[in-house]
Amino acid sequence: MTILVENRGGYRVLTLNRPERLNALTVEMAGALMEALDAAEADPKCRALLLTGAGRGFCAGQDLTAIANASPARIGALLEQYNPLIRKICALPIPVVCAVNGIAAGAGANLALACDIVLAGRSAGFVQAFAKIGLVPDCGGTWLLPRLVGQARARALAMLAEPLPAETAAEWGMIWRTVPDEELIAEAEALADRLAAGPTAALGLIKQALDQSTINSLDGQLDFERDLQEEAAENADFAEGLRAFLAKRPPKFAGGR
Numbered sequence: 086m087t088i089l090v091e092n093r094g095g096y097r098v099l100t101l102n103r104p105e106r107l108n109a110l111t112v113e114m115a116g117a118l119m120e121a122l123d124a125a126e127a128d129p130k131c132r133a134l135l136l137t138g139a140g141r142g143f144c145a146g147q148d149l150t151a152i153a154n155a156s157p158a159r160i161g162a163l164l165e166q167y168n169p170l171i172r173k174i175c176a177l178p179i180p181v182v183c184a185v186n187g188i189a190a191g192a193g194a195n196l197a198l199a200c201d202i203v204l205a206g207r208s209a210g211f212v213q214a215f216a217k218i219g220l221v222p223d224c225g226g227t228w229l230l231p232r233l234v235g236q237a238r239a240r241a242l243a244m245l246a247e248p249l250p251a252e253t254a255a256e257w258g259m260i261w262r263t264v265p266d267e268e269l270i271a272e273a274e275a276l277a278d279r280l281a282a283g284p285t286a287a288l289g290l291i292k293q294a295l296d297q298s299t300i301n302s303l304d305g306q307l308d309f310e311r312d313l314q315e316e317a318a319e320n321a322d323f324a325e326g327l328r329a330f331l332a333k334r335p336p337k338f339a340g341g342r
């Protein structure tokens with residue numbers, strides 16, 4: 086199985102599982118990941134996701150052995166398999182944590198960056214490997230990178246295709262933070278668990294608001310926030326949050342979407 090799915094009550098762990106190839110992506114794997122994302126979305130009990138990789142790497146991007154003789158049209162067509170994954174992760178109404186357990190290269194780097202909160206082991210790294218083989222960053226890299234780290238750093242990362250240590254990625258604001266390698270999975274699980282106990286509908290609306298901010302004017306965004314706030318306030322978790330605050334106790338969010 087190229088994607089492992091583990092149900093942990095409130096959240097699910099999805100593990101890219103081709104460790105002998107540093108979890109390089111294939112069409113079959115993209116299909117399995119898409120199925121797992123769809124299943125998570127359809128299950129109201131699944132309130133967060135954790136994405137990670139098996140073995141010493143997170144994901145080495147497209148499996149290059151699988152495209153050795155591919156025509157340019159086939160290369161383009163392959164992205165029709167990968168793009169829906171990025172769209173789906175960004176549009177999922179639940180938070181997605183990524184635990185980058187080793188090198189994240191090419192499409193693998195951008196798959197990680199599409200997640201909501203990215204943790205990385207201290208020895209992990211990110212490489213926009215595309216230019217090394219004469220390709221262009223894909224899977225949202227040219228959109229995500231300049232927004233995360235600014236144009237100057239995005240251009241150098243994309244054109245030089247040099248590995249960026251996870252620590253630097255965190256300093257630059259490309260990811261949330263690094264943790265010692267041996268603590269990565271426990272930290273990521275604790276984070277997913279915490280998010281899964283959160284006000285799920287509001288967390289989904291927060292994703293929407295931040296995404297929309299990239300295309301809205303301040304004026305438009307203020308209106309959008311007002312509408313989302315009304316929607317959040319209609320959810321029982323808002324009433325519970327208020328009650329808990331006033332009673333000076335921790336909230337117990339039901340997480341209805």
Ligand code: LHQ
Nearest residue numbers: 105106107109145146147148149150160163190191192214
């Ligand atoms: C791999 C791969 C790999 C196959 C390591 N494929 N075997 C493009 C085209 C079309 C549509 C879709 O999207 C894309 C987007 C892309 O993602 S293009 C970019 C593809 N990725 C790369 O160019 C990265 C290639 N890999 C590397 O540069 C290195 O392997 C990195 C820096 C990731 C890791 O280096 P090391 O830690 O030194 O490991 P390694 O190179 O020894 O790799 C371990 C094994 O995994 C090795 O196999 P072997 O049989 O020798 O043990 C590699 O051949 C294999 N592997 N990446 N992408």
